[in-house]
Structure formats: C-alpha cells, structure tokens
Amino acid sequence: MPIHQVEVDQSGxxxxxxxxxxxxxxxxxHGAVLIPTRVKRECIAILRATGKARPTILAHLFATVLYLLLRDHVQDMALVVIDVEYVGxxxxxxxxxxxLLRRGGHPVSAxxxxxxxxGKKSPAHRLAIETLRGKRAPDRRVTxxxxxxEA
Structure with a gap:
C-alpha cells in the first residue's frame, strides 16, 4: 500500500x-538521478534530427527522467507532486x-x-541542488x- 507523499524537483x-x-x-x-552534460547534448541533437519540436523534446525528456527516477519507488508513493518546470x-x-510507468508494469493512477x-525550502529542492553541486552522490547516472x- 503506497504511503509516501513526495515532492520532485529539478536542478539544472x-x-x-x-x-x-x-x-x-x-x-x-528520497532519490536523485543525474544526467551528464554530454548525455543531454547528444540526446537533444539526436531527437532534433528526427524533426521533433524543441518543446516536445524537452517535455518528453523530462518525463523520461521522471520515469527513471520514480520507477523503482512508485509502488510506495501515494502522491507525487512535481515542480512545474515546463509551463504549459x-x-x-x-x-x-x-x-512509461504503465508500460513498465507499474500500476499507477493519474x-x-x-x-x-x-519552493526552495523543499527537501527535494535541497537534495537536487546538493547533488548537482557534488555534495551528495546521485543514486544513478542516466545514460x-x-x-x-524511452523518450
């Protein structure tokens, strides 16, 4: 039975x-994933070459990163509150x-x-910024x- 209500934030x-x-x-x-600069650059270039619009690429990449972050924990989460990063x-x-979650076998409701x-006082914000600044190790590096x- 899911019990945790978590917040999700992005840094960078x-x-x-x-x-x-x-x-x-x-x-x-808690958990944190890091997407290295080179990985982002190469991924965006490859997806742009397919003709997808930049806003669509960014939205799908963000959703994909969320999936990679949450997939191993979503069964324990009653509510996931995601910071608004891409307005609209x-x-x-x-x-x-x-x-992505459903295709991966994770039953989840909308x-x-x-x-x-x-806000900046959120534990998720602190975890993201500390990980980005190298004060904490990420739980995983996205390839x-x-x-x-998944994008």
Missing part, C-alpha cells in the same frame, strides 16, 4: 547543455510519464501525480541509451 534545466541536470524526490524516502506542458509530461510550484529508449 535539461535544455542547458553546458551543465548537468539532477532530478530528485524527497519526503520520507504539465499534461503532456504527465501523460508520457503515466504511459490521481497519484500532480504538479505545483515547489544516453536509457533516455533514447
């Missing part, structure tokens, strides 16, 4: 290909994330995932192959 935008990105969740349980794309991000602005397989 996916579209900023000069810096790494960390996406983290926290509140009772929450619905697209949520739908792609739900599709009601379990919501979006709102997460180009993982992103391309």
């Amino acid at each position: 935008k996916i579209e900023d290909t000069r810096n790494a990105t960390v996406v983290a969740f926290s509140d009772g349980i 794309h929450n619905r697209e991000i949520k739908q792609h994330l739900l599709n 009601d379990q995932i919501s979006f709102r602005h997460i 180009l192959e993982e992103l391309l397989a």
